[in-house]
Amino acid sequence: MNIQWYPGHMTKTRRMMEENLALVDVVIELLDARVPYSSKNPDIDALAKNKYRILLLNKSDLADEEGTKLWASYYESQGFAVILTDALAGKGMKAVTDTAKTLMEEKIKRQRERGRLFVPIRAMICGIPNVGKSTFINKYVGKSTAKTGDKPGVTRGKQWIKVKKDFELLDTPGILWPKFEDETAGLLLAFTGAINDEILDVETLATEFVAFLMRRYPALLTQRYKVTWEEGERADQVLEKIALARGMKTKGSQADTLRCAKVLLDEYRGGKLGRLTLEGPEEIKAREEAAKARLQEKEAKQKERKRQFQKKN
Numbered sequence: 079m080n081i082q083w084y085p086g087h088m089t090k091t092r093r094m095m096e097e098n099l100a101l102v103d104v105v106i107e108l109l110d111a112r113v114p115y116s117s118k119n120p121d122i123d124a125l126a127k128n129k130y131r132i133l134l135l136n137k138s139d140l141a142d143e144e145g146t147k148l149w150a151s152y153y154e155s156q157g158f159a160v161i162l163t164d165a166l167a168g169k170g171m172k173a174v175t176d177t178a179k180t181l182m183e184e185k186i187k188r189q190r191e192r193g194r195l196f197v198p199i200r201a202m203i204c205g206i207p208n209v210g211k212s213t214f215i216n217k218y219v220g221k222s223t224a225k226t227g228d229k230p231g232v233t234r235g236k237q238w239i240k241v242k243k244d245f246e247l248l249d250t251p252g253i254l255w256p257k258f259e260d261e262t263a264g265l266l267l268a269f270t271g272a273i274n275d276e277i278l279d280v281e282t283l284a285t286e287f288v289a290f291l292m293r294r295y296p297a298l299l300t301q302r303y304k305v306t307w308e309e310g311e312r313a314d315q316v317l318e319k320i321a322l323a324r325g326m327k328t329k330g331s332q333a334d335t336l337r338c339a340k341v342l343l344d345e346y347r348g349g350k351l352g353r354l355t356l357e358g359p360e361e362i363k364a365r366e367e368a369a370k371a372r373l374q375e376k377e378a379k380q381k382e383r384k385r386q387f388q389k390k391n
């Protein structure tokens with residue numbers, strides 16, 4: 079899915095999110111376990127600050143197990159309930175219902191004491207595009223697609239899926255926007271295929287990916303693609319070497335780097351490079367600072383443009 083986040087689109091999405099949040103007790107945010115920071119929406123913590131929160135590290139089948147453990151502890155230490163899921167295979171589903179019930183225990187008890195005997199738990203799924211929301215809902219709800227109709231007090235058109243007698247899920251997931259100011263997030267999401275390849279041409283993206291592998295997983299690059307490189311050698315040169323090692327040549331016997339770029343990204347996305355986690359919690363602080371600086375720079379430029387415009391007119 080390729081969503082262009084124009085300011086108008088953003089405002090509408092945000093408003094819809096706020097409207098839906100008002101209807102639920104529990105917010106279940108899906109993250110991509112390969113990029114658990116880059117795939118986390120930057121604003122949801124503020125938007126949903128009075129809600130019970132569950133984070134799903136989805137696509138955990140594609141991520142490094144050790145890396146996933148680190149991320150689970152990191153988010154747990156921030157007070158989130160964290161569950162590892164593989165929505166495609168249906169793994170981790172039961173834990174979601176159980177966790178939501180545990181989180182709501184106190185609230186349900188209080189309500190019962192006040193005489194409200196039936197207290198259904200209402201939850202919603204949200205996450206950035208391509209993180210697996212639809213796949214999750216389909217697997218999670220399974221055959222019980224019994225939808226409840228509109229209810230008094232519920233925004234018109236909203237439908238609830240009864241997962242259990244006392245557990246209802248909003249049937250449409252909340253689509254969240256990604257981090258815009260963090261350039262690394264954009265790049266890592268593009269590697270995983272979550273952002274349409276159109277934002278960067280495929281050769282540039284694959285070259286960035288090779289550079290990333292040279293830094294983070296050099297042995298993997300050498301083993302799988304039979305390439306080595308000297309200190310100071312550039313990623314585009316290594317991409318050429320991979321193309322030649324794979325016999326990918328153009329008619330003029332040059333390295334066919336475009337074809338190689340496509341193959342490399344497809345192989346990674348198809349899991350052929352193994353289970354890779356592309357970022358670690360230790361990077362967050364520096365990235366947050368860089369994103370903040372970028373935002374400040376952008377705002378300063380906007381201010382300057384406005385000043386120039388006012389001076390002219």
Ligand code: G4P
Nearest residue numbers: 136137138139163164165166207208209210211212213214
């Ligand atoms: P969305 O609603 O959040 O936008 O995501 P969606 O469910 O459409 O899932 C996006 C892609 O991710 C799908 O691949 C889906 O099969 C895959 N996916 C979702 N959850 C998991 C998981 O836990 N593990 C793995 N390995 N894959 C998962 P697709 O249909 O092939 O889409 P695409 O590859 O053509 O984009």
